[in-house]
Amino acid sequence: MPRKGMRSLFFSPKVSTSTDSSTSSSISYFPSPSRFGFSPSKPSFSESVMNRTLEMAEPIIMKWNPETTTFAKVTSLFYDNRKEAIVFIKWVKNLQKAMQLFITGNSSSEKLVRAQNLMQIAMKRLQKEFYQILSMNRAHLDPESVSTRSSSTSFLSSISDYGEEDDDEDTRIVNESITEVEDASSIAMADLKLIADCMISCGYAKECLKIYTIIRKSIVDEGIYKLGVEKFSASQVHKMDWNALELRINHWLNAVRTAVKTLFNGERILSDHVFASSDSIRESCFTVITKEGAIILFGFPENVAKNSKKSPEKVFRILDMYTGISNHWPEIDSIFSFDSTTNIKSQALTSLVRLGEYVRTALNAFESEIQKDSSKLHVAGAEIHILTTDVMNYLSILSDYSNILSDILADSPPPANNSVTESYFGFTDSDDSPAPPITRKIAWLILVLLCKLDAKARYYKDVSFSYLFLANNLQYVVEKVRTSNLKYLLGDEWLSKHDSKVQQFATNYERLGWSHVTNTLPEDPTAVRTPEQVKEIFKKFNSSFDQAYRKQSVCVVLDSKLRDAIKVRLARKIFRGYQKFYNAHGVAMQRDRNSAAVVRFAPEDVGHRLSDLFFGTVDSGSGSHSSFDPSSSHSRRP
Missing domain, CATH: 1.20.1280.170 (Exocyst complex component Exo70)
Structure with missing residues (x-):
């Protein structure tokens, strides 16, 4: 505040009782020193400021001293009279400024001790108010309410410097603010910011921060627990059967979106607002509040990936967890942008790495299971083998995660011989335009399946049955690709080449099974x-x-x-x-x-x-059949 303004605030004007200049010059606010018999000793500017400030601040501060009045013990300053609360804050700030101005040459002054005592009383009052607002407004300050109202909090910044204005201006601003935002959460946020600004500027940031972190951390920790996320040791996860672990994973999947978009986001918005006056304090506060809960949340996927058995049937839940983190990574990166929260982002990234390793290992295990499959043929009908249906159902679901798998398999090495890729995989893979790793992986797994089916087909004594078996199974593979997201991974060229192979197998069946008739x-x-x-x-x-x-x-x-x-x-x-x-x-x-x-x-x-052929069972005389595909239409006569 300009020095002129300070003087006008703390000094009363001279009073003149006559127009006579000689008379008016002898009558002033201060009596003549000669009347008391000592030399003139005019108060210094800082002393005058202190006197005026003590005179104005002491009544309102002492009124709300909870140790001297029953009224102050049972009544909330901010709840009972918001206008008076603003005045209280204003004079506490003025008292701090006066102390800073006065302390230079008067460190042992009785007035300074008096001011310090008043400041301590005021800080205890504000601590009490800060605690009451946080405690009584838990529902109004829940992260969901805060995050959904974040777009309307810009006006709250106007309630930060009431001490710089006169009483009428303070009242006008407060009333306008209350009119503009009527919901309790916004009012509570405004009050918290007002108190925090005052306590920080007066050197009581530590006390303010302690109250805030204790209450808000309990809310975050409780929120994480209510979302079904618990901290497990590596041995606990390792010993857990899959059904129990899958239930925990489902809880985590439901929790991660709420935790990121609501819980952590709401806390970041609230702490940024309440402690807007200090970047270091709001960073420290947010870190203390969220660190433990965030590490538990983002550490769970890593724990599962490292300590559960790598099996193909579990890979979809692992991919779901990978998706849960990667889809929310922009929000995670934004919310935990402080240097002190780097370890939280590191934990989330570590979980992504571990989950990716799990998926790659599980896919290799899946390939090995195809190669080792020893299930028997349905010899009589040359039907679709259960291995074919299982593998293609698995791959079709896997293709729904194509974007995630593209990230996980991005570093997979390309095949050594592109001519082999084109010949057996069914698509062109040139050096100038190599197929994506996920496309190569899916094509390779299908190729492994087809090789296994080819080996199984050799168990048929009748070669015509072998070809019909291959035609049946390859047709199933092709249709599964055509009707799923596998189509977009493998492409039309793959489909065309394998359609041709189906027709080759069918033609060979017809030749070997019926040529002796023709x-x-x-x-x-x-x-x-x-x-x-x-x-x-x-x-x-x-x-x-x-x-x-x-x-x-x-x-x-x-x-x-x-x-x-x-x-x-x-x-x-x-x-x-x-x-x-x-x-x-x-x-x-x-x-x-x-x-x-x-x-x-x-x-x-x-x-x-x-x-009547190709339905499985036929009476040789009547032509009746039991259809395996009742929904399909077919001609009774060629």
Whole structure:
């Protein structure tokens, strides 16, 4: 405050009783020293300031001394009279300024001791008020309320320097502030800031900080516990069965978002506001309050990753925890931006590293499990193997975490030979445009699966069954890729190449399973001249078709598109060829009593039997079947 302003505040003006200059000069605020018989000794400026300040500050400070009046013990200054609270703060600040001005040459003065006693009384009063506001407004100062109201707290900065204004201006500002924000949390925040500013400026920051950290730390610790996050030792996690550990992980997953966006964010906003006058104090305060809870929260994933068994079935929960930290990393980095909170961010990053290591190890274990699989074939039907469904279901879920896996697998080394990648993986992987690590990993796991299926297919005694088994399983793989996020990882080139392989397997099945039937029919039915030749052809067709039908009727093709495609091709080769031969010679053979029994099948009978294939069980006479894919539509006749 300018010196002129200080003088006008602490000194009364001279009073004149006459217009006569000689009279007015002898009558002033201070009596003439000659009347008392000692030499003039005018008070110094600092002494005058101290006198005036003690005169104004002592009544209001002593009024709220809880040790001298019952009223002060049971009443809250800020709750009872906010206007008087502002005046109280103002004169406490003025008292501190007067003491600083006066102390230079009067360190042992009785007035300085008196001022110091008043200051201690005032600080005890403010400590009491600070504690009451924090305690009585726990609900209004919960982190959720604070964080949601953070956008409307800018006005509170105007309630920081009331001591610099006159009483009327103080009242006006306070009333405007209360009108602008009517909710209790904002008012409580304003009062806390007012008290904190005063105590810090008067040298009582330590006392203020102690009260604040004790109360707010208990709120944060209680919040972490209520969110279901507890501190576990490494041995406790190691001994915990997966169901119990998964329950803890689920609690953590639900807790991390609330803790970051609400609990820690709210505490940061509150401490930044209350202790805005001191960067070092607000940093120290926030660190003390949140450090223990944050370390417990962000340390739990590392504990799980280091001390639980690395198994593929657990990897999705591990990825969920990785996502929980990485998705909230911008907020974590912003909230814990102080130098003293670096170890909290380091703990979160360490957990990410450990979780990534867990995922890579689990994926390697998954690959090993595919290679070591010893589950038996369903020999009869050449059906989709359970290994295929398990692996592809696993990979399709894994693809939902593609963004996270891209980060985790980013440092994976590329394959040594790109030609091998293109040949077996099913996509081009050039030096100029290499496939992402996650794409290579997924493609490699599918390749391991297909190699394992190829080995299992060799257990079929009938080679045609081997090819149908491979066609069935590869078709399942392709469809699983096409209908999941795997499509975006592997791409259209991969799908096209593996679609072609499915058709190659199906064609090989048709050739090996049915060619001996089609070979019994002549390409040109009219080229057969004698009845004996015709009869022999009918006999060979009946035998080969019957044999092939009985053998292939146990086969299952679950995919309706693949099933219909195979049937259409068989119909072109067998049904149409037999129909031409039957139309050319069937009627004549049936007229001959000796040859009529040779014609066992009408073309419609052949069509019905072909239509009933690939559903698993067929009655050889009736053509009934039990469908494995009841929702699919299929033609009864080719």
